[in-house]
Amino acid sequence: MNLSERISGISESATIKLIDIANRLKSEGKDVINFSFGEPDFDTPPHIVDAAKKAMEDGFTHYLPSGGLPELREAVAEKLRRENGIEASADNVVITPGAKYAIYASVISLVDDGDEVILFDPAWITYEACVRLAGGRVRWASLDHIPDALTPKTRLIIINSPNNPAGYVLGEDKLKEIRDLAIDHDLMVLSDEIYEKIIYDRRHISIGSFDGMEDRTVTINGFSKTYAMTGWRVGYLAAPEPVAQAVKRLQQHSTTCATSFAQYGALEALKGDQACVDDMVREFRMRRDLIVSGLQEIGIGCEMPEGAFYAFVDVSAFGGGDRVAEILLRKAHVIVTPGGSFGPESGAFIRISYATSSDRIRAGLEGIRMCLG
Numbered sequence: 001m002n003l004s005e006r007i008s009g010i011s012e013s014a015t016i017k018l019i020d021i022a023n024r025l026k027s028e029g030k031d032v033i034n035f036s037f038g039e040p041d042f043d044t045p046p047h048i049v050d051a052a053k054k055a056m057e058d059g060f061t062h063y064l065p066s067g068g069l070p071e072l073r074e075a076v077a078e079k080l081r082r083e084n085g086i087e088a089s090a091d092n093v094v095i096t097p098g099a100k101y102a103i104y105a106s107v108i109s110l111v112d113d114g115d116e117v118i119l120f121d122p123a124w125i126t127y128e129a130c131v132r133l134a135g136g137r138v139r140w141a142s143l144d145h146i147p148d149a150l151t152p153k154t155r156l157i158i159i160n161s162p163n164n165p166a167g168y169v170l171g172e173d174k175l176k177e178i179r180d181l182a183i184d185h186d187l188m189v190l191s192d193e194i195y196e197k198i199i200y201d202r203r204h205i206s207i208g209s210f211d212g213m214e215d216r217t218v219t220i221n222g223f224s225k226t227y228a229m230t231g232w233r234v235g236y237l238a239a240p241e242p243v244a245q246a247v248k249r250l251q252q253h254s255t256t257c258a259t260s261f262a263q264y265g266a267l268e269a270l271k272g273d274q275a276c277v278d279d280m281v282r283e284f285r286m287r288r289d290l291i292v293s294g295l296q297e298i299g300i301g302c303e304m305p306e307g308a309f310y311a312f313v314d315v316s317a318f319g320g321g322d323r324v325a326e327i328l329l330r331k332a333h334v335i336v337t338p339g340g341s342f343g344p345e346s347g348a349f350i351r352i353s354y355a356t357s358s359d360r361i362r363a364g365l366e367g368i369r370m371c372l373g
């Protein structure tokens, strides 16, 4: 079978592959400790579920405009103005089936064959795939030497703060450096802010709020992580109108729209009580402290994650990410993601997701102690 070159260059997502392995081991009766999950282990808060149920019962089960439910687009624009300082109106907002599709559609809308896109190593796996599907080329860069990666072909810089997998949060100075480069070199910036609320002791800053970035920023966000709504598939982008219109056209011919009643749930998520978010972040903070101190006790140092729910751990002393991931899986049935999946310079690391209960974290730490302690 002759598949297209575009799709042949795309490998299976490493995290999805690991979930398959976890499921196989489980079906063999093994007690698998899964530290590879990229989703909150909480259920969607009941008031959000009720809003979607009511929408279904009320007959909101039909197509919606491709840009999304007008009330939801308005609510997102209002949230971006109030919380993020981004001067968006509903015309700048497109609701998509998950933030992932917002990223894909934005990259397809901005990147032509041969254009270069700057990614910071380590970066979430999907960005590279999206750039390749658009026919673009990834230039890997370090946050410490960004100008080294610029060429006349550079079109877009993708940033992600709080960061998956490294857990860092970009501060104002670094964001201003990126803003200045974007303006000086006439570049667009795609800012993936999906973990904005899962943040500890730091303040989230949106690059789209800076002067000069109104026409250069695509801000990505969604409901999956903040409201434990991964399966609902609702995300959004806010972009200059030509980009928003382009994404809408792409949606018209690909997905039509994000699921109608899920968008009513998302509307309730934004407008309803936010205590559920605080509760979840409190729990994540406790687990973060548990995992970092547990690793320290085993003699494995790791940077304190400032946001998201991942610890990115240097295991070069134990043979590197691939080897350690394999040993942990084989000997302790602990699944972690090898760092090499996140960029060419990250092979020394493993990513440990702490989106699982404290008991499972303790059991996983015991497995790690057995293999590496």
Ligand SMILES: Cc1ncc(COP(=O)(O)O)c(C=O)c1O
Pocket: 038, 097, 098, 099, 100, 101, 124, 160, 164, 192, 194, 221, 222, 223, 224, 230, 234, 235
């Ligand atoms: C950095 C980052 N962006 C976007 C997404 C996708 O979110 P969604 O479920 O809204 O597609 C993820 C999910 O793992 C992520 O880690």
